[in-house]
Amino acid sequence: MASGKARLPYRDINVKFASDAYIFTSPSSPDASPLVIDRPTGDMHLYESTLLASKRISRVQSIAGILGIIQLRLDKYIIVITKVEPVGRLKGHQVYRIVSTDLLPLRERQISDSDEDVFISLLRNFIKSGPMYFSYAADLTNSFQRQAYYDTSLPLWMRADDRFFWNKFVNQDLIEFRRNGSRTHHGPQAGVDPYILPIIFGMLEIKPTKFRNTPLTYALITRRSRHRGGTRYFTRGIDEKGNVANYNETEQIVVLNDSGGGLGGFSGGSGMQSGKLGGSGPDLQVLSYVQTRGSVPVYWSEINTLSYTPKLQVKAIDTSMAAAKAHFDEQVRLYGDNYLVNLVNQKGRERQVKEAYEELVEKLVKTPIESTTQDERTSEKFHVIEPTNGRRTLDRVHYIYFDFHAETKGLQMHRAQLLVDRMLAALEAQQYFRAFDMPASLDGRLEVRNHQTSVVRTNCMDCLDRTNVVQSMLARWTLDRMFVDLGILQRGETFSTSDPDFEFMFRNIWADNADIVSKSYSGTGAMKTDLTRTGKRTKAGTLQDGNVAVTRYYKNNFLDGPRQDAFDLFLGVYQPSAANIGTSLVFADRRPLLIQSIPYVLAFAVFFVMVGLFTPRNPEAGATMSRFFVLFFTGVAGWSLHFILSNGMLYVNWPKLNPRPYALEGFQDTMTKVRKDKLIGQLVVRHERGQSTARYSNAEEGKKRIE
Incomplete structure (x- = not known):
């Protein structure tokens, strides 16, 4: 088994600049082999420190980590993290947000190339605007439930969930060197493991707080998938591999008795290499609840023509069947039963997408049973498609349509609670994850007491505004249940009426989630955040939504091309060297x-x-x-x-x-x-x-x- 230090990324790295190489070392790990990247070839080596004495070092820079290495049109660049901001501690481990980076070229450019300059500009702007987070000791790519069962003897990057390992493509050179070595270093190179730092893209907030005088840490993490990443109108639907646009996993976390404190920088000493702060007292306890969101999994697109309403195209469902099957096979394997909550309109232009989704589910599920509920507001308040007692994987897919716009018309957003009421039986059976820290465990393993057995997958057209409203309601219902099970709420009570300060924090962290997820996809903050922040729909909020709509129109038509190019460049969808x-x-x-x-x-x-x-x-x-x-x-x-x-x-x-x-x-x-x-x-x-x-x-x- 590898040592604890070898399994975790270095939290302090110096990069030494030489005319023929970049040399990366960790001051807190003087016995570790430096990573040397030759210039201009990009060849990698792990040398003994004594062998580098002959190198003429022009300067030394302290960095927080290596984000990755990318080949552009003329040159290869090492992306280093130069500045980070502490976000908070989660289960004793410090979490950081990336603030700034730098690109280190492998060669001095002798010619001017406007395309190379554009590539570099796209990268810089993308990384600067993208909300990226990491931890030297905690795995942010995996939910706590998945973490409870993985092999902690593996390096952190090997444990990472491939979907949410956002910088995996730009780490391919390091990963390839780790697995196969190089011309001078044959075989696996375990010494490079601490230089590979997994990053997530999305939203992460950690709030140490109290509920009824019970200290706890409330955290919300939204992980955006690196597959089929992009912008609102240029990335819709599903691809042939089963990846859907704007796919996010959101995890609501409550940690009790977390003794970790303080906000250390990234240049901590060797004693902090594990990143974990321990303490005596009551057992640390973790509770978490996971939801997902993603585009309707059929082949569809919206085509910008400068009209306010883009042209909608939905392909025949038969063409999407293989991709959709691959998508739901993976979702069921990862999460168990999937409850598909569809919030698109049943009238107007969105109707095509609704009907396509329902036709898809009817074909995927064996002998489906359908039911429709109506009321005075809409002829299709709920449309439910349930499987019979089939034993196939896809018979664990349950479809629930809710006419969100009709039911909440007239600023009556409280009626969205009808969906939660309709799903009570499924939510009660779904449970949530609960585990205790094992005091004798040196690797932070949790003792599991309860599992989440299914997931709610929510979507609207963009998987943004309506989706976030519903997800926050499901999170609220589950959090009430957690607090009742913990004994800090009585059955029938809700935290919204029991602790106004906690209620305020909860509303704002979910509104922040809406804004951040929306901005990365549509270019603007979310709509309907007045409901999330205040609990009611207001006229001021409606006016703000109008402003957001106009801004989205401008950005989606005139600014999103370069933003999509930046996604494709960073995630490896487009590789300049191969073009x-x-x-x-x-x-x-x-x-x-x-x-x-x-x-x-x-x-x-x-x-x-x-x-x-x-x-x-x-x-x-x-x-x-x-x-x-x-x-x-x-x-x-x-x-x-x-x-x-x-x-x-x-x-x-x-x-x-x-x-x-x-x-x-x-x-x-x-x-x-x-x-x-x-x-x-x-x-x-x-x-x-x-x-x-x-x-x-x-x-x-x-x-x-x-x-």
Whole structure:
């Protein structure tokens, strides 16, 4: 068995800069082999410290860890974590949020390359804006229930849940070296284990608090899957491997008698290497409850055209069956029975998605039994699809549709509680995880007393606003149950009426969860957070939702292309080294110059209209020319705006690294229409002909580039 230090990442690392290598060492582990990454080859070695005396070190920098290594177009870069912020302690272990990073190139770039600069900018902005968390000693990728059964003799990165090991792709070089060695180091290299630091992407808050004078730690962790990661309109539905868009696992945690305290930095001494602080007193106890969310698992998409409501496409269900089966096979294997709570509208454009989901479940489940409940508000208050007593894996899937919008219409959000009431039997059978710390255990293993036997998988169209409202209600119901079982609440009581301060904390941490999850997917905070924070729907909250809707429209149409490119780059969906090399062709705007210029024509026309309307005029001057001036540029502005809105596919900021097939098809169809435009059609055709030779020359030059 490996030692405790070897199983955990180093909490203090120095990187030494030499002309021919980067050298990583841990001051608190002087006997450990330094990790040497050669420049410019990127070859890795584990050397004895005495063998490095000949290296000429130009400077030394203290870092919190290695985020990963990534190959871009011209060079390979080591991403190091330069600044972190303590979030709190969970079961005695310190948790951190990444604040800043730096990219260390393996070679000094001799040429200028605009695409390489864009790649670097995408990475920097993505890491800076992404909520990423880690711990040197605690496994944040796994729920407490999964942690209770894994092999603690394995290094931390080997225990990590593959779905939530967010930086796994950028750690492939280190992982490959660990497993197979290199030209000079043959076989597995266990000495590199402490340099591999698993990161999660999502939301994490830890609140040491009290409930009725009982000290406890309340924590909420939302882990976003690294599979099918992306932005709202560019990543929908399911892929062929069974991964769904915006998949998140949310774990609500209560820790009692946690004696760990203090907020140490990342450069702790060797005595802190384990990261665990112990103490005497009552046994530490952990209770946790897990929920999931994810996009409707069929092939569907929403196509931006600058219309406020994107065009919806849902493919035939038969094409999704294999992928959906793979998805639910995994979900049942990981969580047990799955209760699929669907919150999309049963009317309007969302109806297609609802019906597709139900048709899918009907085909997956053997001899399904369906039932529908209605009331004065809606003809389909609940639609339930249950399996018969089949023994197949997919017969552990239970579908529950709830007409959220109809039931909560008129700011009556309290009626969402009807869903919780409808699911009481399932929730009671579901249970939650409960375990005690084993005092004699040196590896922090828990003694399990209770298991969570199933999971609620919630979705709406985006898996954001409605989803978070329902998830917070399920978490509230379960937390009441936990407190009753702990004896700090009487049966029939609720924490919301028993402790206003705890209620305030609970509401705000779930509202923070809504905002953070929403921002990473849609670019804005969540809607309906007034309900989560205050317990009621307000007119001010409705106005704020309007502001969020407008902001989402702008960002999803004009800013999300680069954001999606950043996801694809960091997660390895697009690998520059494996792509075709050309001269600044990756991020080039391939639209005809005339098409590109029309938004600028619109802006100038509006400017001149404003000048004509508000510039003081000489009383003796005639008004005819001024009126003609204003009318002319008003016409230009009107035509330009009409052209842009009529050909919106040409003005959406699409992803460039991994183009969507529907975007390419829509772009070509729109260009065909523009070429027939009576006013500018011939100009566009002439411009495209003039570009063809230049494009061919660029392509030929790209084939000859060597870098």
